Amino acid sequence: MSNLVALYRPLLSKWRGLVSDAGLRPFTVTVRVTSWTSAIPMVGGGKTYVDTPILEGGGNPKVRQVTQRQILASGGLYEDRDLRIGPLTPVFAGGGFDPTILDPTPGATPAEITFLITGPGTSPSGDWHKEIARYLAENFGYWFTVRKTGETGV
DSSP: OOHHHHHHHHHHHHHHHHHIIIIIOOOEEEEEEEEESSSSTTSSSOEEEEEEEOOBTTBOOOEEEOOHHHHHHTTTSOOTTOEEEEEEOBOBTTBOBOGGGGSOOOOSSOEEEEEEEESTTSOTTOEEEEEEEEEOOOSSOEEEEEEEEEEEOO
């Protein structure tokens, strides 16, 4: 990592956290990794959950609806009401978001990744979403686009 990147990532993370502390980030985002104990999901056995909140600078991340321009430019990937999470500051010494939590180690049993989002316009217990796109090619920010599954939080 270059000196410039190493210098600015902590500053960006702190700034993004301050924006959240000011109340301008009303959404909470939690990543849930569901692992089944059987080789076939939802058939026999049980399941375990690991919930990890996505934080930016210690506060809530930025969540916004994709724009009509992004929907048109996506060639059918995005739909109305999809949500974009980010920018999230990449990992740096002492902080940042590590996207490897979204890629569990392959094993004998399957795993599923879902996002619980709570905030304005969601059900009181939040809404579950699935990732439809991931953008990790920037030095100073990651983005994820998610789509509502129709299930509410529990």
